[in-house]
Amino acid sequence: MDKQLQPIIEELEKDFGVSATESLGEVSLVLPAEKIVATCQRMQDLGFELLSALTAVDYWPEEQPRFHVIYEFSSVSKNLRLEIRLPVRGINPTIPTVSHIYRNANWRERELWDMFGIKAEGHPDLRRILMPADWEGHPLRKDYPLGYEEPQFTFNFEEINLRKPYAKD
């Protein structure tokens, strides 16, 4: 672990009750979801100016927790990197928004809603971002099928056409 990272992690452990794990040379902190706003504020004060990535992992059929929301922070001034993982429970979870602290979280939280169905509470503009506005379901969830289209030939065109799902049917 980086020597500069040690005091930062100790501070976060003391104030927010995070638990740090290190694997494959990477440090990640696990944090309860309700503390993320205060932690993000602190991260910015600690010199982590850049929210590099904000994404999630779906552990379906596990539900306690079903998702991990992952925040990758970078510090340009100190050249550090830190990962925070937020376990969230249930099928339709919500997390507090951090888009007022890191403004690029705006689109990244929209992507979370679009792809995983994780709602960011207090988000100013929570619409779908990559999928069409009238799309149903959240594609990156593990219980969402990958999608497969049967090839249609002249001899079976009509037969497949009848049972083929079309968008917004």
Place this chain on the structure above:
Amino acid sequence: MPDIQEVTVEDLKHLVSERAITGETMLLNMGPQHPSTHGVLRLLLELDGETVVNCIPDIGFLHTGVEKNMEAKTYQKAEVMSDRLDYMNPVGNNLAFSMAVEKLVDLDVPARAQAIRVILAELTRYQSHLVWLGTAALDLAAMSMFLYCFREREYILDVMEMCSGQRMMTTYIRPGGLWRDVPVEFEAAVRNILKTFPKRIDQYEALLVRNPLMLDRTLGIGKLTGEECLNFGVTGPMLRASGIKWDLRKARPYSGYEQYDFDIPTRPEGDVYARFLVRLEEMRQSLRIVRQALDKLPLGPVRSNNYKFVPPPRSEIGTSMEALIHHFKLWTEGFNAPKGSVYHAVESPRGELGVYLESDGGPKPYRIHWRTPSFDNLQSIPLMAKGVLVADLVAIIGSIDIVLGDVDR
């Protein structure tokens, strides 16, 4: 047949001003087929006369579900999709993916492979900047720039074809090394590029940098401060044009970048003109890196000999039973990566290109997320577009250097 859905101002009224609701200002669609949006980007503009009041980007036209598709494929097969994300930087995407996999399974890469990776990644950066320079100048009506840049780009694509058989979607960098060694003509071809291209950059500069038309269109347009850039997650040349010296090749050197001597160009202004200058200087620095890497290109293997993860060379398959078994296992079921997650970022021509890779112990990535730089860079456009003219907005879009495949994934 379901009813056709009308999208009205009502749905977007939290994003436009009061005057748009009353009809005082005009809402105008720019794109998705407008030539200067560099792909299928749609901007919904609220205009007061010709001044942009609000700009609402609408993305997703090029969404192909790459992340979902990769989860269903083994590591070797998933890599082929990474080229298609940022199609101006296929080698960089391969590099990011391969390095993430190498970190996950703990693979060593031979020195020769690392040097060739650097050469190809820098040539790709150069050709990406060439495409940007051509199209961004074309947006400012400098027609001839486009032709010059695409002429030069062919030489680099020829080198890619020579190595991998493909001009753009190379998949030449593989976890554990390279697909195979470079051909004998490689060095002469790259030397030829190194000889010719510096003069060409001087010519571009002569054509653009002190051109009064260019200065009128770019000076003081689309300003971003360093803090705004960081807050919006903007990285790459855009961040460096706002005065922040941040380059992952220097900050966290990978693939042997620490051996090469190069500078990170920065400019304090943060406008469209500064982005032009930073990228032009970056092209020079790329050539510098390529020259150094080529001069001390080590000899030796280009692939790791850990056959649990890397396919054995073709020559061994005919004579060695183990090699045949490894080959068969790797191309039918793939290799099992240990449980865990990694995040690895490299510097793409557009900024921080990160791969978040999580494995559940099986042969396929459980979750792969691409942190693509264009996605965050594009997000700053509503801020830059406020109060500019529509013609300036065209210059701003050009200066971001977006690749829509990179935005929509």
